[in-house]
Amino acid sequence: MHDEFLCHVTGYGVCGGRRIGVPLGTYRAPTLALALWWLRDRASWIAERLDPLPGTPHVPPGALVPVPDTVPDVPGILRAWCADPLRQEQVADELAGGRLVRIAAGDETTEYELLAESVDALRMQRTIPALLLPMG
Numbered sequence: 001m002h003d004e005f006l007c008h009v010t011g012y013g014v015c016g017g018r019r020i021g022v023p024l025g026t027y028r029a030p031t032l033a034l035a036l037w038w039l040r041d042r043a044s045w046i047a048e049r050l051d052p053l054p055g056t057p058h059v060p061p062g063a064l065v066p067v068p069d070t071v072p073d074v075p076g077i078l079r080a081w082c083a084d085p086l087r088q089e090q091v092a093d094e095l096a097g098g099r100l101v102r103i104a105a106g107d108e109t110t111e112y113e114l115l116a117e118s119v120d121a122l123r124m125q126r127t128i129p130a131l132l133l134p135m136g
Helices: 032-050 074-083 085-096 119-131
Strands: 005-015 018-029 101-106 110-118
Touching: 005 032, 018 032, 032 074, 032 085, 032 110, 074 101, 074 110, 085 101, 085 110, 110 119
Parallel strands: none
Antiparallel strands: 005 018, 005 110, 101 110
């Protein structure tokens, strides 16, 4: 069983013709449950900032406008992921198996990426190449 997980959230956009990543948060989760909680919390946090509810006190009246149906609904994608127990279970299974998990949603200007991976799996990946070096 993998006991610790490293979680990251990054926003990617284009600046000067180059793709640039901006770190939005990192968390070293001591348990699988806390890793999943943190990923859901960050996905909800991004969705709320991209698409706050009308009447939110810190948003001036008229600041929110509907977007066309052709625009990808990044907040909706993130909220749907947070609310789907089957997808949460799939992420938990992948992480428990030592595999990297990537959840991403984007539109034409920005991609939001949530990553999580087992600290133990990272250590094993770094150790294995050293164990295979010929001695001589």
